[in-house]
Amino acid sequence: MARLRIDQVSKQFGATWAVREVSLDIADGEFMVLLGPSGCGKSTLLRLIAGLDDPTSGRILLGDTDITDQAPQRRDLAMVFQSYALYPHLTVAKNIGFPLRARRTPRAQIAERVSAVAATLGLAELLGRKPAALSGGQRQRVALARAMVRDPGAFLMDEPLSNLDAKLRSATRAELISLHRGLGATFLYVTHDQVEAMTMADRIALLNDGRLEQLGTPTELYDRPRSTFVAGFLGAPPMNLFPAVVTRREDRLYLVADGIDAELAITAADFGDDIDVVAGIRPEQLRPDPADPTVRGRVTMVENLGSEELIHFSTGAHTLCARAPRPAGVRAEESIGLRVDPAHLHLFHPESGLRLTWQEPQRDSVAA
Numbered sequence: 001m002a003r004l005r006i007d008q009v010s011k012q013f014g015a016t017w018a019v020r021e022v023s024l025d026i027a028d029g030e031f032m033v034l035l036g037p038s039g040c041g042k043s044t045l046l047r048l049i050a051g052l053d054d055p056t057s058g059r060i061l062l063g064d065t066d067i068t069d070q071a072p073q074r075r076d077l078a079m080v081f082q083s084y085a086l087y088p089h090l091t092v093a094k095n096i097g098f099p100l101r102a103r104r105t106p107r108a109q110i111a112e113r114v115s116a117v118a119a120t121l122g123l124a125e126l127l128g129r130k131p132a133a134l135s136g137g138q139r140q141r142v143a144l145a146r147a148m149v150r151d152p153g154a155f156l157m158d159e160p161l162s163n164l165d166a167k168l169r170s171a172t173r174a175e176l177i178s179l180h181r182g183l184g185a186t187f188l189y190v191t192h193d194q195v196e197a198m199t200m201a202d203r204i205a206l207l208n209d210g211r212l213e214q215l216g217t218p219t220e221l222y223d224r225p226r227s228t229f230v231a232g233f234l235g236a237p238p239m240n241l242f243p244a245v246v247t248r249r250e251d252r253l254y255l256v257a258d259g260i261d262a263e264l265a266i267t268a269a270d271f272g273d274d275i276d277v278v279a280g281i282r283p284e285q286l287r288p289d290p291a292d293p294t295v296r297g298r299v300t301m302v303e304n305l306g307s308e309e310l311i312h313f314s315t316g317a318h319t320l321c322a323r324a325p326r327p328a329g330v331r332a333e334e335s336i337g338l339r340v341d342p343a344h345l346h347l348f349h350p351e352s353g354l355r356l357t358w359q360e361p362q363r364d365s366v367a368a
Contacts (some may be wrong), residue, residue, distance in 0.1 A: 002063040002076070002153035003028045004049070004186055009058030011044055018044040020210040021058070026154075031180050031187045035197040036207035037233070042190045043158055045207070049188065050079050050156050062153050073102075078147035080157040084139045086131040086146075093118070093127040096145045117145045121179070137168045144179070154186035161196065173200060194234055198222070206230055228353040231280050231346060237310065240286075240320040243350065244279040255279055255345055258316025262294040265342035277356060280346035283310065286322035286338045288330065293337025295320075299330050311336070 004026040011019040019041045026032045034042040047053045049060055051072035060068045067075050078099075086095050093114055094101075100110045118124045121141045131139055140160060147155055161169045161176075177200055180187055191197055197204050198218045206213045206221060214226040225231035231239040244257035246264065248271050253264045257279065286295060288311075297313035297320065304326065311322040313336050322338055330336055347356040 002186060003061075004154050004188065005059075005061040006045070006049065007059040007061065009045065009048060009060065010056045011041075011048055011053065012056045017210050019048065019055075022205075022207070022210075022212050024205055024212070024215070026186060026188060028186055029184045031177075031189065031200060031202045033197040033201035033204050034188065034190045034207060035192070035194065035201075035204050036213075037192060040207040041210040042192075042207050046156055046158055046188065046190050050077055051075050076153035078150050078152035078155050080143050080147050080155065080160045082159045082162055084131075084143040084160075084163075086139060086142060088131050090130070091127065092123060092129050092131075092134070092142050095131070095142055096123075096127075096149050099146060099150045113149050114145075117148045120148070120182070121145050121175075135168075136164050137172055140164065140172055141175070144176075148183070152185075154188060157187065157189045159191055160189075161191075162193075176200065194236065198234075206233065224355070225280075225346065226355050228278055228280070228348045231348070235282060237283055237321045237323075239280045239282050239346065241278055241280050241348075242315075242318045242320070244277055246275045246277055246347065248274075255347075258318060259296045260294065260315060262340055262345060263342050264345060264347075276350050278348040278350050278353070280348065281320070281340055282344065283321045283323040285340050285344040286320070286324075287340075288322070288324060288328060288336065289339035290337045293339055295338040295340060297336055297338075299332050299334045299336050301332055302328070302330060 006022055006024040008021050008023055009019060010017065010021050022045060034045060036042050044053065048055050051070060055068065059066055062076060096117060097110045097114045100113060118127055121144060123141055123145055126134065126138060134142065161172055164172060173196060189200065201218055203215065203217055204221055205215050208229050214221055214230050221230055222234050225234065228241055232241060242257055244255050244260065247254055247256055251267065253266045253271060255262045255264055295315065297315040299311060299313045300319060301312040303310040307326060309324055309326045309328045311324060311328055311330055313320060348354060349356055
């Protein structure tokens with residue numbers, strides 16, 4: 001296995017930049033997820049790493065070797081495609097062993113390696129079947145086995161679970177996590193599914209319009225989003241975002257908007273005029289509190305999710321969402337009062353969308 005480094009890689013198609021100066025340092029044995037909406041450049045970046053496309057600029061290194069200009073077959077990388085890309089006329093055993101046959105590996109070694117990998121992935125009883133006789137989950141495991149049989153420096157996976165139904169996707173996700181731990185291999189995994197990213201990744205690289213928006217652990221991206229894009233992309237439902245003003249009252253600072261008057265966990269030292277911000281609150285941080293509310297609104301809809309409820313409510317011109325254990329005890333058209341802990345209020349610059357922090361004695365600064 002090996003460390004994988006992407007150094008200022010860009011890719012231009014005509015006048016369009018699909019990837020813009022992305023740098024990543026993926027440690028040996030790390031599970032890195034490339035996350036982002038459709039068209040953000042994540043699959044293009046994976047193809048550049050695999051050698052299926054050439055970068056416009058930048059370098060790609062595997063271990064200490066610069067592989068930027070190497071042919072795909074010479075790179076010590078294994079690709080797992082969204083469509084599985086299995087040969088329909090070959091048995092499972094021959095599909096798994098195909099990369100070794102292409103390298104003219106002796107038959108005895110191929111058989112030994114195929115048997116070992118099949119046992120690891122629970123495919124030993126399926127080696128004589130053809131892909132048409134397999135379920136979606138079994139085909140996915142065959143595709144993984146074909147990648148594993150080469151013992152590559154790193155695994156590249158392009159949305160490998162997107163063709164599975166929800167139940168099978170959850171089970172296969174658990175299998176992949178277990179497999180990664182067992183192999184200790186380097187995984188670079190592309191997905192637009194935030195649940196996959198949050199549950200599987202050691203670190204997430206969130207892309208937006210071809211650029212790296214934020215890099216960090218799932219907890220870091222969720223709890224301290226660098227921008228309104230990150231805040232609005234992660235979470236189901238996502239963070240509530242709305243315009244507000246930070247104002248001073250005596251020695252404390254408050255967040256004020258339609259139906260919202262909440263004290264901030266920030267002192268007022270060296271604070272001057274009111275500041276316009278975009279405020280953010282995660283739905284699970286809003287708790288019904290009719291006795292001493294900091295957020296007031298009128299319920300527009302309540303969604304029953306079984307163990308919890310999503311309470312949609314309006315505050316002035318804005319609709320927010322709260323997540324609460326069921327039963328929350330509210331109904332549509334009721335007035336509602338909620339409270340949010342000051343530590344769970346997020347502030348962003350209204351123009352750049354970047355996270356704001358206050359550090360005494362400075363008034364404000366944009367977080368890196």
